Amino acid sequence: MAFEAVCGDKIKEYDRKLLTEYLGEKYHEWERSYYAKDEFDTLCITCRATVDKSHENRTFTTIQDFYDLKVKMVELGEWEEFYRWGMKKYAEECIRSITQQGYANWLFRPESCALVDDYLKQKGTSNAHV
Numbered sequence: 001m002a003f004e005a006v007c008g009d010k011i012k013e014y015d016r017k018l019l020t021e022y023l024g025e026k027y028h029e030w031e032r033s034y035y036a037k038d039e040f041d042t043l044c045i046t047c048r049a050t051v052d053k054s055h056e057n058r059t060f061t062t063i064q065d066f067y068d069l070k071v072k073m074v075e076l077g078e079w080e081e082f083y084r085w086g087m088k089k090y091a092e093e094c095i096r097s098i099t100q101q102g103y104a105n106w107l108f109r110p111e112s113c114a115l116v117d118d119y120l121k122q123k124g125t126s127n128a129h130v
């Protein structure tokens, strides 16, 4: 799954499954049913749970997704560290002189879901809360 970089124009890979599980939610994957081409099998490939057909995995392309990640980081006591880490990223990759206002505007965008992905991978604790 490709996602546009938070700054610059390089394409950034990020992991929707990792982010979903960080939120304590299930990321389900389906197989096409052998019997009915256009229907999803109701068994999840990864966890073997029976999945409601209306289930949709999070896309992490909305500000709500980023907000939910923020709430989870606050809950886990990781928000402040992430916030400082993000500011360094902002300064290094995006702009030389930073302001709190500029950083806040930059941070609170759907694209920052990818930043959370980066942060979790860098910390290496991405599966700690699953």
Ligand SMILES: [Zn+2]
Binding pocket: 026, 027, 028, 029, 044, 045, 046, 047, 048, 049
């Ligand atoms: Zn599943």
